[in-house]
Amino acid sequence: MNVPFVDLKAQYQAIKSEIDPAIQTVLDETAFVGGKHVEGFEKAFAEKFGVKHCVSCANGTDAIYITLKALGVGPGDEVITVANSFIATSETITQAGAKPVFVDIDEYFHIDPALIEAKITRKTKAVIPVHLFGQAADLDAVKAICDRHKLHLVEDCAQSHFSTYKGRKTGTFGVAGTFSFYPGKNLGAYGDGGAIISDDDEFARQARLFACHGSAQKYVHEIEGVNSRLDSLQAAVLKVKLAHIDDWNKARNSHALKYNELLDGLPQVKPPKLRPDTFHVFHLYVIRTERRDDLAAFLKSKGVATGIHYPYALPLMPAYRYLRHQPSDFPVAYACQGQILSLPMYPELSDGQIVHVADSIKEFYRNKKP
Numbered sequence: 001m002n003v004p005f006v007d008l009k010a011q012y013q014a015i016k017s018e019i020d021p022a023i024q025t026v027l028d029e030t031a032f033v034g035g036k037h038v039e040g041f042e043k044a045f046a047e048k049f050g051v052k053h054c055v056s057c058a059n060g061t062d063a064i065y066i067t068l069k070a071l072g073v074g075p076g077d078e079v080i081t082v083a084n085s086f087i088a089t090s091e092t093i094t095q096a097g098a099k100p101v102f103v104d105i106d107e108y109f110h111i112d113p114a115l116i117e118a119k120i121t122r123k124t125k126a127v128i129p130v131h132l133f134g135q136a137a138d139l140d141a142v143k144a145i146c147d148r149h150k151l152h153l154v155e156d157c158a159q160s161h162f163s164t165y166k167g168r169k170t171g172t173f174g175v176a177g178t179f180s181f182y183p184g185k186n187l188g189a190y191g192d193g194g195a196i197i198s199d200d201d202e203f204a205r206q207a208r209l210f211a212c213h214g215s216a217q218k219y220v221h222e223i224e225g226v227n228s229r230l231d232s233l234q235a236a237v238l239k240v241k242l243a244h245i246d247d248w249n250k251a252r253n254s255h256a257l258k259y260n261e262l263l264d265g266l267p268q269v270k271p272p273k274l275r276p277d278t279f280h281v282f283h284l285y286v287i288r289t290e291r292r293d294d295l296a297a298f299l300k301s302k303g304v305a306t307g308i309h310y311p312y313a314l315p316l317m318p319a320y321r322y323l324r325h326q327p328s329d330f331p332v333a334y335a336c337q338g339q340i341l342s343l344p345m346y347p348e349l350s351d352g353q354i355v356h357v358a359d360s361i362k363e364f365y366r367n368k369k370p
Helices: 008-029 036-049 060-070 088-095 139-149 201-211 232-242 245-263 292-301 318-323 331-336 351-367
Strands: 053-057 078-082 099-103 124-128 152-156 176-180 194-198 215-217 285-288 340-343
Touching: 008 232, 036 053, 036 194, 036 232, 053 060, 053 201, 060 088, 060 152, 060 176, 060 194, 060 201, 078 088, 088 099, 099 318, 124 139, 139 152, 194 201, 201 215, 245 285, 245 351, 292 340, 292 351
Parallel strands: 078 099, 078 124, 124 152, 152 176
Antiparallel strands: 053 194, 176 194, 285 340
16 A cells, blocks of 8 residues: 655645636636735635734745844844754744754654743844644743743744644734745645734734835835745635635544554554644654664555654754754754654545554564564
8 A cells, every 4th residue: 555645636636626716717817926816815814813914925934034024133133943843944043134042842842941041142032933743832831931031922833734722823822923835734835835924013014015025015115125925826726725724634633643543552653742732733743763764664665655854953954063063952852853753644644544554663663673
């Protein structure tokens, strides 16, 4: 049996009757940039979060960069973020002119709140927790620290579309939540795309201004900005998909619980821990094992595709050699980088496929000496 890591074709086939007319409408209207399709998606996305503003942009990386620029983050500032994420989270800090300051992770793969305050200096301007793999970080603790030190809380929600923390959606706790609509995300476009949500009127105005060449009125530029737009075709696709996201997220969660049940009692595998009072949308289902590479190779031989998210902790990458970090500075993130393995996860997974993956993992450990 073949089990792909993600199956976007299956998703497309399931909603083809809605997607094709939406795309055709944009083509018929030749309304490719801005206009009602983008505005319609922004309105629907903001309403689903219960916030006042959605500022769409070209991709999830831009969403973080634009947010930092709109908050006035720049040279001489520091921004605290987590040691285990995709580089988009930290590279945008540098692009804004600030210095990234990394914090080790907790048992849920998130920034460890107990370690944040030791990293705060007079230069610290913001904290960016990443709701990695689709589960909310410890937002009560992180927000309390930000409030106490008067720091901006910016939530990186690239993998947590509509996950919740104590009944409240991620992305709504800080001044802004940033999103990626890369095709493989829970809510994915058919190309790149991103968005920022916020309840702060002035922040949203500044973010939209910066994303559009610093212009709220054509040819009148209040500041220098960038050109970062969500195109109308992607907006049309995303608006169709938005109507299905809750069902897809429930399916992902159900698949994860099925994995947990089937892998229970296998001492060599640590399934992902579930933070209490959260709804995990499982953008990724990530296990920990001491024999990760051998297991991945065996699963490949069984037709099961896997991934590693991510193979290197950010502060230990060549890009951040100038910070002179050592593995001992981030012991948990460093240990995880050699243990984590992402199993197939998408809404259309069948029970049979999940059973095949779990049985293959059990077979590997049954046939291998400890």
